[in-house]
Amino acid sequence: MHQPVLLQETIEYLLTDPNGVYVDCTLGGGGHLSHLLQFTGNNVHIIAIDRDKEALEASREKLNFPKITFIHADFRNLSRILNGLNISKVNGIMLDLGVSSMQLDMASRGFSYHKDAELDMRMDQEQELDASEIVNNYSEEEIARILFDYGEERYARNIARAIVKYRQEKVISSTLELVDIIKSSVPARYKRGKHPARRTFQALRIAVNSELEAVQEVLPQATQYLVTGGRICVITFHSLEDRIVKKFMQEQARDCICPPDFPVCICGHKARLKILTRKPVLPGENECNQNPRARSAKLRVAERI
Numbered sequence: 001m002h003q004p005v006l007l008q009e010t011i012e013y014l015l016t017d018p019n020g021v022y023v024d025c026t027l028g029g030g031g032h033l034s035h036l037l038q039f040t041g042n043n044v045h046i047i048a049i050d051r052d053k054e055a056l057e058a059s060r061e062k063l064n065f066p067k068i069t070f071i072h073a074d075f076r077n078l079s080r081i082l083n084g085l086n087i088s089k090v091n092g093i094m095l096d097l098g099v100s101s102m103q104l105d106m107a108s109r110g111f112s113y114h115k116d117a118e119l120d121m122r123m124d125q126e127q128e129l130d131a132s133e134i135v136n137n138y139s140e141e142e143i144a145r146i147l148f149d150y151g152e153e154r155y156a157r158n159i160a161r162a163i164v165k166y167r168q169e170k171v172i173s174s175t176l177e178l179v180d181i182i183k184s185s186v187p188a189r190y191k192r193g194k195h196p197a198r199r200t201f202q203a204l205r206i207a208v209n210s211e212l213e214a215v216q217e218v219l220p221q222a223t224q225y226l227v228t229g230g231r232i233c234v235i236t237f238h239s240l241e242d243r244i245v246k247k248f249m250q251e252q253a254r255d256c257i258c259p260p261d262f263p264v265c266i267c268g269h270k271a272r273l274k275i276l277t278r279k280p281v282l283p284g285e286n287e288c289n290q291n292p293r294a295r296s297a298k299l300r301v302a303e304r305i
């Protein structure tokens with residue numbers, strides 16, 4: 001069961017018109033959406049997107065509400081999705097990034113370094129690229145880059161070298177096989193802190209699902225579709241995503257985005273957003289105790305001007 005993070009805070013920020021149009025770009029188990037629906041009127045319209053078909057179907061069954069349009073898609077295609085529905089403006093858009101507990105808990109999806117499974121990690125099971133392809137076919141340099149850039153893994157080179165050495169003998173086919181390779185290539189002291197495979201698994205997951213590119217691409221589209229006063233709420237779970245969201249909101253909240261050493265403005269950029277959370281909203285101690293996944297969560301909200 002997925003426990004939604006920063007639930008109340010997100011919905012309080014998101015809801016500006018009880019009969020408006022709202023987009024949940026990351027439906028998952030529908031936790032945030034169910035809460036939103038408690039405060040909406042009869043004329044609300046919801047567009048619920050997820051690229052995980054299983055999650056979408058499970059939530060479709062659970063959320064028996066006529067005003068929801070369920071879409072199996074990548075949110076990076078938000079403009080195309082909304083155009084296809086003849087929607088030109090929406091009142092709020094939410095993104096609760098990363099994997100859901102359902103995806104993590106289902107061993108067969110290959111997201112967990114605690115459970116043995118095929119090296120999959122695809123959110124959209126119709127996608128071709130999976131973690132096995134990266135681990136077994138990418139070059140040592142490319143694997144090291146992925147682990148370093150997306151996992152901020154300090155032993156990226158050691159792990160990449162061990163992966164390539166191992167696969168010369170045998171295809172790496174399971175999550176726990178990969179965990180053993182990681183354990184064999186990092187110093188003993190690294191195994192005493194957090195799980196030594198944590199960063200590698202995060203990095204592979206981000207690479208398999210092009211997670212950072214998707215966030216980068218959806219934010220300008222979301223901004224374009226918001227009505228004046230409409231809001232975008234984004235919950236992130238690691239610094240790489242948060243940096244993208246923070247930088248985007250800061251840029252869109254400025255009239256000029258020329259480099260600071262330009263004597264006069266040549267960009268002609270006009271602010272489109274007002275940041276409502278100068279500092280990100282963090283979960284309280286209580287929520288973190290009840291839901292350890294919440295510990296790294298950050299909510300940022302901006303309003304269309």
Ligand SMILES: C[S@@+](CC[C@H](N)C(=O)[O-])C[C@H]1O[C@@H](n2cnc3c(N)ncnc32)[C@H](O)[C@@H]1O
Nearest residue numbers: 004026028029030031032050051052074075096
């Ligand atoms: C953290 S969960 C969302 C949980 C949801 N807010 C809830 O309360 O149940 C993230 C969901 O977003 C989906 N997702 C992640 N990236 C996506 C993308 N680029 N396009 C569509 N769905 C995506 C995942 O498949 C996952 O189901």
